[in-house]
Amino acid sequence: MKTSIQNPLAPAAIGPYSQAIQVDNLLFISGQIPLDPQTNQLVAGDIKIQTHQIFKNIGQILKSANLDYQNIVKFTVFLTDLSHFTKVNEVFQEFLTEPFPARSTVQVTALPKNAQIEIEATASI
Numbered sequence: 001m002k003t004s005i006q007n008p009l010a011p012a013a014i015g016p017y018s019q020a021i022q023v024d025n026l027l028f029i030s031g032q033i034p035l036d037p038q039t040n041q042l043v044a045g046d047i048k049i050q051t052h053q054i055f056k057n058i059g060q061i062l063k064s065a066n067l068d069y070q071n072i073v074k075f076t077v078f079l080t081d082l083s084h085f086t087k088v089n090e091v092f093q094e095f096l097t098e099p100f101p102a103r104s105t106v107q108v109t110a111l112p113k114n115a116q117i118e119i120e121a122t123a124s125i
Contacts, residue, residue, distance in 0.1 A: 001023075002021050002022065003022045004019075004021060005018065005020035005021065005022055005027065005061060005064050006020075006064065007019060007060045007061050007063065007064040008037075009037055010032075010037050010060040010061050010064075011032070011033075011035035011057055012037075012040060013030065014040070014112060014113070017030050019061050019064075020061050025125045026122060026124060026125065027065050027067065027125060028120075028122055029058055029062075029120060029121040029122070029123065030120060031076075031078070031119065031120040032054045032061075032118065032119055032120070033054070033111060033112055033113060033115035033117070033118045034053040034054050034057075034116075035053070035057065035113075036053070037060070042113055042114075042115060046087070047084040047087050047088060047116055047117060048087050048090065048091055050115070050116060050117055051088050051091040051092075051117060051119075052091055052094075054117065054118075055069075055091065055095050058119065065123070065125065067125065069095050070096075071125065072096075072101045072121050072123045073102065073122055073123060073124050074103065074122040075092075075101055075102070075103040075104075075119060075121050076103070076104045076119070076120045077103065077104070077105040077106070077117065077118075078105075078107075078111060078117065078118040078119070079105065079106070079107055079108070079116065079117055080107065080108060080115075080117070081107070084116065084117070085105060088105075088117065
């Protein structure tokens with residue numbers, strides 16, 4: 001059985017999907033772009049500011065399932081420019097401690113709303 005997880009303090013879905021889905025002992029968090037949850041607009045600023053916003057949004061979704069960043073077991077990061085990789089890593093280190101989750105990072109040509117970054121996560125419950 002799957003359960004939709006929604007948090008009004010995270011951006012609303014911009015399509016036909018849930019913020020997150022819980023199945024058994026896993027939580028699958030949909031890709032998050034750097035949206036301000038109050039305006040549903042991209043936050044202004046460099047890649048670090050945008051990555052911070054994504055982590056805040058993911059944190060709100062995790063809270064809805066009574067979880068935190070330590071429950072995340074896998075991230076997938078989509079960047080439109082891999083030259084941002086080092087700065088994105090700096091933000092990851094602000095939110096995570098060892099043992100770090102598994103992660104994949106890929107460069108893509110475009111993301112929704114012309115975002116520079118999107119991050120999806122899987123957490124263990």
